[in-house]
Amino acid sequence: MALEAGDELHIASLDLLHFRNYDAFHLDDVGYLTILVGPNAVGKTSIVEAIQLVTALSSFRTSKASRLVKWGETRAHVGARLVGESRDLEIGLDIAGGSRSYKLNGKAKRVSDLTGLLPAVTFTPDDLHLVKGAAAARRDALDALGSQISKNFAAVRGDYVKLVKQKNRALKAEEADAYLASIDDVLVRVGVQVLSHRMTIVSRVQPYFQHFYREISGGSERVELNYVPCWLRGDDDELTRYAFDRDEALARLEAYGRAMRPVERARRRAVAGPHADDVLFLLNGRNAVHFASQGQQRCIVLAYKLAEAAAIEDATGRKPVLLLDDVMSELDEHRRAYFMEFVADDIQTFITTTNSAYFTDAMKRRARVVRLGEGTA
Ligand SMILES: Nc1ncnc2c1ncn2[C@@H]1O[C@H](COP(=O)(O)OP(=O)(O)OP(=O)(O)O)[C@@H](O)[C@H]1O
Ligand SMILES: [Mg+2]
Known part of the structure; x- marks a missing residue:
């Protein structure tokens, strides 16, 4: 991907037309931190x-x-101005008509043209x-x-999803073994590509x-992401880091x-292949599903999300936009503060909440607080 380093983009304005519950919504002069506050069902998640x-x-x-x-309408539009140096x-x-089409500066683009x-x-x-x-x-x-x-990866995964559908159709129709084997020939090859891509993603995210x-837990437990291919699943007690060549x-x-x-x-459906793989969170080498406390699960997810942001920046040279929908109420004060510190300087962030009391005055001073449902939308 040819991306110019240092050419960070951020969202400068946003427009919605007949999107979800909105007839029209406009936001401009968008800065680094926007807090969208409003009661339930006002349309906060819809903006995110x-x-x-x-x-x-x-x-x-x-x-x-x-x-x-929007119900009763036939089309919707979302527009955003993205500004960089x-x-x-x-x-x-x-x-x-049930489909999406994108334009960049008025020219039609495929999703893959816009990736990253x-x-x-x-x-x-x-x-x-x-986690669980x-x-x-x-x-x-x-x-x-x-x-x-x-x-x-997006293309390979798309191909793989189509192959699984084709195989499921064949299994439902009780097709002959020879036909299933011919699908499997391709499915296994594409499947291994999906698998290797996923292992690469895991290794990019892992250190972060x-x-x-x-950092967040301040504790001494060790966590790890563990990719488990379908042929090794179900053996929870033997979780070893799995490495393989193609x-x-x-x-x-x-x-x-x-x-x-x-x-x-x-079962009349495909059970072998990366659509049946798992990726587990380990806590001190054990499957977190069985052992992580509520607080540890929250820490794991929070750390994973921040790691996603770091891995994206690594891979694309771009800082991602952070979209935090209603999660502040789910985090304790310590984790909330950690999050706010993370987003502090240069990562554009949108946060929705029903209750602005979750934010300290210092946070609110740094943010633009947009109140929804008070005639502003
Ligand atoms: N296609 C649609 N057309 C019209 N209204 C919709 C559509 N999809 C969802 N809605 C409605 O839009 C409203 C806003 O939904 P949204 O999820 O954005 O609310 P929210 O502010 O995030 O609420 P909460 O605080 O409960 O999460 C809801 O009443 C929902 O039922
Ligand atoms: Mg919501």
Whole structure:
């Protein structure tokens, strides 16, 4: 990715039209820290979602574009001005007929053309279940990060998702073994690419994750992210850092696929492949699912989110925008303060909250506080 170092972009203005509950919303002169305050259902998350769609180029709430359009309307628009030292860009997203289309300075662009332009890290209360929740949430988090730092990964993952769908259709139709084997030939190859990309993402995030955890917890526990391929899952007691080369992964995945064929036939869906891998958080070498306390889980997620931001900056040369939706109420004073210190100088941040009392006067002085639901929207 050819990115000019030092050419940081930030959001200077934002416009919504028929997006979610808004007829129209406009915000300009956006600075480094914006606190969006308002009662429930006023449209705070919708603003964060709109910003995510023009930065991370996806929404944490839905992959269905039609849900973003205000009920009763047929199209919606999100526009943002992105300003850097030497650049002034206009990014636009049009949503109509269930699909999204992007423009940069008026010219149509594919999502892959815009990848990494201005990345974002989103942190919502749902993320607090990342440690103990289903594997899918952790895989999706890793993939969303990967897609923001590598166009190649986004493309490979897209191919892989299509292959799994094709295989699931074939299993439902009870196709012959030869046909399934021909899908598997490709699926295993593309699957191993997904797997290696993910391992690379994990290794990029790992040192930052460990650093931030130490900083935030002030404790002596050691944390680690552990990527577990499908053929090793379920063996919680034997969590070792797994390293492999491509050939080995290919052989293991092929063998596992063959062994699981009867299970796949019975369940009528693909169970072998990186769509069934997991990425675990370890606490002192043990699976955090079984051992982490509430506070430790929060620390883990917070450290992971900050590590995402650092890994994005590493990979793209750009500081991501931070979108913190309603998480301040979930953090204790110490972690809130740590967060505010992290975002302090130069990382553009949007925070939503129903209660501005979570912020000290010093924080509020640094921020622009936008009150929603008081005739300002
Ligand atoms: N496509 C849509 N069209 C119209 N309204 C919508 C659409 N999608 C969601 N809404 C509504 O928009 C309102 C604002 O939702 P949003 O999630 O942004 O609120 P919020 O301010 O974050 O609230 P909370 O503090 O409870 O999280 C809600 O009433 C929601 O039901
Ligand atoms: Mg909300």
